[in-house]
Amino acid sequence: RAAAGEEAQIPRWVRINTIKTTVEEQLDTTFKGYEQVTTIDEVLAPSTNPAGGKQRRILIDPHIPNLVAITQGIDLSKTEAYSSGKIIFQDKASCFPAYLLDPLPEDGDVVDGCAAPGNKTTHLAAICHARRPDFETQESQKIFAFEKDKRRSQTLTKMVKIAGSQGWTRVGFGQDFCQVDPTGEQFAKVGALLLDPSCSGSGIVGRDTMPELHVPEGSPAAGSNKKVDKGKGKAPQINEDKGKKRKLDANEAAQSSVMIDDEGNETVVNSEKDLEARLQALAGFQLKILLHALTFPAAKKLTYSTCSIHSQENEHVVMKVLESEIATRRGWRIMKRSEQVRGMRDWPVRGLKESCGGDTEVADACIRSYKGDGYGVMGFFVAGFVRDGSKDEEM
Numbered sequence: 001r002a003a004a005g006e007e008a009q010i011p012r013w014v015r016i017n018t019i020k021t022t023v024e025e026q027l028d029t030t031f032k033g034y035e036q037v038t039t040i041d042e043v044l045a046p047s048t049n050p051a052g053g054k055q056r057r058i059l060i061d062p063h064i065p066n067l068v069a070i071t072q073g074i075d076l077s078k079t080e081a082y083s084s085g086k087i088i089f090q091d092k093a094s095c096f097p098a099y100l101l102d103p104l105p106e107d108g109d110v111v112d113g114c115a116a117p118g119n120k121t122t123h124l125a126a127i128c129h130a131r132r133p134d135f136e137t138q139e140s141q142k143i144f145a146f147e148k149d150k151r152r153s154q155t156l157t158k159m160v161k162i163a164g165s166q167g168w169t170r171v172g173f174g175q176d177f178c179q180v181d182p183t184g185e186q187f188a189k190v191g192a193l194l195l196d197p198s199c200s201g202s203g204i205v206g207r208d209t210m211p212e213l214h215v216p217e218g219s220p221a222a223g224s225n226k227k228v229d230k231g232k233g234k235a236p237q238i239n240e241d242k243g244k245k246r247k248l249d250a251n252e253a254a255q256s257s258v259m260i261d262d263e264g265n266e267t268v269v270n271s272e273k274d275l276e277a278r279l280q281a282l283a284g285f286q287l288k289i290l291l292h293a294l295t296f297p298a299a300k301k302l303t304y305s306t307c308s309i310h311s312q313e314n315e316h317v318v319m320k321v322l323e324s325e326i327a328t329r330r331g332w333r334i335m336k337r338s339e340q341v342r343g344m345r346d347w348p349v350r351g352l353k354e355s356c357g358g359d360t361e362v363a364d365a366c367i368r369s370y371k372g373d374g375y376g377v378m379g380f381f382v383a384g385f386v387r388d389g390s391k392d393e394e395m
């Protein structure tokens with residue numbers, strides 16, 4: 001399977017949770033004895049240990065603070081650092097949104113509109129905490145984390161607690177973000193929002209269904225597409241995330257491909273037309289939730305992300321936001337590359353110009369990644385929006 005090849009190109013990404021520990025402390029404990037290297041290729045290189053044991057290598061990521069990549073296949077899940085929330089398994093690309101949002105103390109409260117399982121919520125908390133160690137006791141900067149699904153809200157609540165960020169995170173348990181009233185008094189100081197809504201999940205490693213439809217023209221991965229073997233071999237096991245393993249029947253497997261979204265839901269996609277309809281439905285939801293987020297009265301910055309590589313869910317949504325009545329009326333615009341935090345400014349893989357109506361500045365402002373492109377990350381998209389505050393009209 002193509003997915004097995006993809007997995008071989010991804011190291012284990014570990015975010016050091018600075019609410020509970022430091023990179024230095026982890027290098028001295030959990031990662032003691034690891035060989036420090038400087039490139040992803042070195043992390044992924046086969047072991048050359050003559051004794052046959054696994055070589056343990058670690059790379060301190062040059063783009064995202066407090067993130068490391070380690071040799072695959074080392075079980076860290078039984079370490080004290082993992083069980084106590086000092087280290088969190090999180091793909092590098094999944095760290096882009098909170099880092100790009102860069103919530104500052106003067107930005108006030110922060111919203112995570114689609115929060116479970118909580119990787120980005122807890123990353124936001126760590127960033128706020130680093131800027132303001134008195135953050136927890138002062139109650140001066142809160143994070144509102146909404147999650148519509150009750151089961152996933154439980155996971156979110158657990159993760160927030162393990163990460164040590166429960167003191168200042170308010171979990172909107174089972175709460176639909178679209179139903180939240182932005183003019184509510186408790187949201188008056190919300191200055192920064194992170195939106196990571198449901199998407200097709202086409203960037204997730206191991207989700208290789210219909211890859212010939214997944215790769216947009218112009219992306220570095222285009223040209224290496226392989227057709228799905230629709231008739232031969234074993235039917236794929238699907239929906240592992242939900243513990244509902246189901247095998248497609250032979251007929252289904254022969255004629256269809258299954259698209260599994262980022263929450264593990266499956267959709268049988270028989271044709272390019274089916275895929276397009278599914279992507280349009282997702283894009284409609286993504287735009288709706290984004291436009292809602294833009295109405296928070298004090299909001300000044302926002303990041304939008306997906307783990308999809310489809311332009312329909314990415315640049316096209318960004319363009320629709322920029323053309324929207326609400327963005328024009330409230331003065332929202334794209335966060336230019338030159339305005340981004342250093343690691344994101346330096347990240348080389350950018351948006352697709354042809355998907356931005358030829359607008360080079362918007363394309364350059366968009367941040368992308370593709371699985372299998374040599375950077376060792378999953379397929380991802382993120383864009384930032386900012387509001388200069390000159391248009392503070394009554395909503």
Ligand code: SAM
Pocket residue numbers: 094113114115116117118119120121146147148149152175176177178196197198199262263289
């Ligand atoms: N940001 C999360 C993280 O990094 O751990 C992953 C978020 S996942 C891509 C999208 C989440 O949004 C799902 O848990 C889904 O249940 C939730 N969701 C979808 N629609 C929502 C809505 N209208 N309001 C709140 N949450 C929603």
